[in-house]
Amino acid sequence: MNEVIETILAHRSIRKFKDKPLSEEMVTTLVKCAQSASTSSYQQVCTIIGIDDREKKEKLAELAGNQSYVADNGYFFVFCMDYNRHMIAAEMKEAEIFETIESTEAFIVGTVDAALAAQNLSVAAESLGLGIVYIGGIRNRLKEVSDLLGCPEHVLPLFGVAVGYPDANPGKKPRLPLPAVFHKNNYQSTEETKDWLTQYEKETSEYYTERTGGKRTEGWVTQITGSMASPKRTYMKDFVRSKGLNKS
Amino acid sequence: MNEVIETILAHRSIRKFKDKPLSEEMVTTLVKCAQSASTSSYQQVCTIIGIDDREKKEKLAELAGNQSYVADNGYFFVFCMDYNRHMIAAEMKEAEIFETIESTEAFIVGTVDAALAAQNLSVAAESLGLGIVYIGGIRNRLKEVSDLLGCPEHVLPLFGVAVGYPDANPGKKPRLPLPAVFHKNNYQSTEETKDWLTQYEKETSEYYTERTGGKRTEGWVTQITGSMASPKRTYMKDFVRSKGLNKS
Known part of the structure; x- marks a missing residue:
């Protein structure tokens, strides 16, 4: 250690x-x-x-579903996939690279x-006594986030990371x-997976039961299959394609 | 620090x-x-x-394009996106979640x-004096890699991380x-991006010129637009869809 x-x-x-x-x-x-952090093929x-x-x-806090900590923190970082830079580089060199992108x-x-990159930033922040939370919620209304930040084609904001001095100890x-x-x-085999899930359901059920004084008793298996029953952000495929990404 | x-x-x-x-x-x-590491919505x-x-x-080394260090290392990790677990959980709960997945x-x-998760593992490894390298090359022939590792539907090997005691100091x-x-x-504006790319092209050109005694003089802009001119792993869209992922 x-x-x-x-x-x-x-x-x-x-x-x-x-x-x-x-x-x-x-x-x-x-x-x-x-x-x-490492980067693929430089x-x-x-x-x-x-x-x-x-x-x-x-x-941003509003667009992310009124998460107050998106506004109230020490600093907020938005991590983007960015191929706009490469498109500009290609223009400078009169190369065609859009098929790759x-x-x-x-x-x-x-x-x-x-x-x-984000995980390096997060670990570094925590080493300085700061706290972090990833904000996938910026994908709730990603077109508006993208417009707010002025992101051109081939740039996709993926998630935020809120960083700050912790005022909670969860x-x-x-x-x-x-x-x-x-x-x-x-x-591993399906049987093994099932066995682990059964054990984990029990463990998390006990965890929630204890933490909520019995108000909540369902474990991870129940919780996750419930929360995944309705697909979220179903506009994503079209939006991402409109940015010139994930098309072919 | x-x-x-x-x-x-x-x-x-x-x-x-x-x-x-x-x-x-x-x-x-x-x-x-x-x-x-953090995980989206648990x-x-x-x-x-x-x-x-x-x-x-x-x-695996062969499938990754004969990269010897995929075989010769202290340990090799393959990182997979895995929704098979959730599909099994859904079956246990008689829930339908495939639209989400x-x-x-x-x-x-x-x-x-x-x-x-991978970046946490990498930083931890380096803190123990180990070296690491990400292996995107497992995506060269991903169907064969997936079959070799027995990955079912809704599981996608994304990359490898080779870890070991360093025998080089690059x-x-x-x-x-x-x-x-x-x-x-x-x-930032396109003009700003162009200015930074021009400066970086010069900086990397000088770096390569010095490191190769003048044998290689092109910088990042030239190199990257050259390497991105031919699309790679063009089978990926179909393969990923065949795994039940990235479809809708």
Whole structure:
């Protein structure tokens, strides 16, 4: 165990921050950490839009489903898949690269690049005593978010990360049993998966029962299949295609 | 600056490892770190397949384009987007969730979940003095990789991470200038992007010229537009759809 592993294992999402902005120096350090992550074939497909403008933060909070911590935090980062840069580079070199950029493969590359960068930023922030929470909610009304931030074609805001001085100390919900998510040399059998899910349902049911004094008793299996029963953000396919991404 | 930030900023990909396997304890610690990452709406969409079977490693190395370090390392992890677990959960609860799972939105969620987990594992590995390299090459022949690992429908191997004791000390290529990837409150103008790309082309051209004694002089803009001119892995859209993902 070292400081790095301790920081990583201590992670929990923070949804209440003190009214204290990050210093400019901290923001720069965090962005440098983000940029230090691996990138597929040196393509560097991630752009980060840093938001400290109060009005924009409030608008983003509204678009993300009125999550107050999108506005009230120390700093807000929006992570984007960005192939606009490559399109401009191609124009400078009179090259044609849109077939690459429009592909499903490039959509995977861009999403991974942005997520690796974001996780570096998050771990670095936590090492400085800050708290973080990922905001997938910016995808609730992504066209409006994209317009608000002035994102051109081939740029897709993927998620936000709110960072700040923690003003809450939430518990940690139990994760799936390790053998359910870590298979050896071969994907595990359906029977094994079922067994782990049954065990996990029991464990999370007990966890919720205890935490809510019996008001809530359903475990992860019940909860997740309930929440996944209605598809969300069903406009996404068309919107992403309208941005010139994930088309072919 | 602390140990965490130092570890993150010191990252470089390692492509040559000593012939020494990771201890089982190390592997478990790394997977726990991976599992500690944020996950969208508690969905936990990532499954890791750990590969220590020599024959499978060699087959994977071949499928990834004969990259020797896919076979020769301390341990090899394959990160998968995994909605098979949720499908089994839904069956247990007689719920219908395939519309959610087949969506572009779910494809983003699953890719992000897997990448966050992988970056935690990578940073943790580096903190232990190990080296890592991401292997997007497993997507060269993804159907064969998926079959080799026995991945069912709704499971998509996304990339590998080779981990091991470093046997090389490579340099670090210059990344894009920070203001090119970090915009403030609004996506930057095309003129600004062009200026940064022009500066970066010069910087990387000088870097390569010096490193190769003048044999190679082209910078990032030239290199990347050249490498992106031919689309890669063009089968991806159909393959991903055949797995029941990224369809709607």
